[in-house]
Amino acid sequence: MESESYSGYTVWGHAILQEEGILQPERYAASGTITTGGKLIEASGVLGHFDREEDAQHTGLDWARAWVDAYG
Template identity: 45%
Template sequence: MEKIAWTLLEVGMQKEEYKGYVLWGHAMARRAAVEAGNFWAASGTVTKDRELVGASGVLEVFEEEFAAEEAGIAWAREWVDKHG
């Protein structure tokens, strides 16, 4: 597997409340050293009572910011359904 160097350019977030948890879908714009152009890396986090209880790391890379945020929210919902 080839490692990719990340330079963070911009971050977008989407918030959703679900089964007593607050879910966050993150979109991080990055420029890969081995690729040309900008893409959106998706991640998700889960909080309860203002404490972090779950985090995904990078899930996938998308061309659209909204798609990356949605992927993060979807991961967070699955986390709650499994652990909540």
């Protein structure tokens, strides 16, 4: 999980490990969350699946920043 301050909100990028099978390579589901003052403002569903944890986190952060730009 990675977070940053953005336009008065705290935005979060999540990488959720997907365990599909023992012989399958690890994959990560991306999601994003927006909070302010410790209160949940908005959360995404699954934004996509990625081979790298960092890519999933960055996708979640990108979604959260875009949401703030559009609705915040």
